[in-house]
Amino acid sequence: MVQFSATARLDASFAALSDATRRGVLEQLARAEASITDLAARFHMTLTGMKKHIQVLERAGLVVTEKIGRVRTCRLGAQGLADEAAWIAGYHQLWNARFDALDQVIAELKAQENLDEPERH
Amino acid sequence: MVQFSATARLDASFAALSDATRRGVLEQLARAEASITDLAARFHMTLTGMKKHIQVLERAGLVVTEKIGRVRTCRLGAQGLADEAAWIAGYHQLWNARFDALDQVIAELKAQENLDEPERH
DNA sequence: TGAAAACTGAACCATATGGTTCAGTGTTAG
């Protein structure tokens, strides 16, 4: 659970997720860390454009970066999407079992969280 | 199973979720359906302003509306947040896989400190 | 019938977003 103003961070991270390029960057970084140049090439845009996306992800806490020499390396933030998953799960509790598809997905999500979350960050 | 790559709808619904007022509207509608006037009053904004939020939620498929007489009633859409939860769940799998791989690399490094670099990626 | 309620649509405003180009700065490799 996170302490600092939950709504502002939710705003930022849902906004970050609302762009297909940024979701792609997250998926990419989940596989391997990458430089901004790497990501710019993979997503067919300028360095400057990719840098802006990285800044959005960084402000949302979804990505952290480290500059060594002339290369800025991007990695996933330790926070992950726990808060966002929690919001969706909480929303679902309000909206009781009327729709089976959501039940199933949320069950899978909770199972994964319980397995993997402890002492990872 | 939910489609993993409905990018346009994911764009729209994550964008819809990036505003605290709209998340509040969803929570409210999960409890009871409401008219636009109801929601505008509850969230302290003009009717026109709330109508715009409802349109955003409707375009994302998160809310459906029906106009009877002079009142437009808003309810949650049947689609729910299944696709969004599915994207986050899939991302979690990648995210955790990455940390598992990292754990393994570290273990190998500890075991055999002087041997050549284990291939990650 | 007529006034009020509930919504709709247009116009406006300030700011944010997603992208670009261009002109740098600092770092590395040859």
Added chain:
DNA sequence: CTAACACTGAACCATATGGTTCAGTTTTCA
């Protein structure tokens, strides 16, 4: 030493967002 590389920052552009006001339209109800 010099050239190429990776990034940074500023400026610019078109469009979107989150809100407003104002001027309707349709529906209800006394």
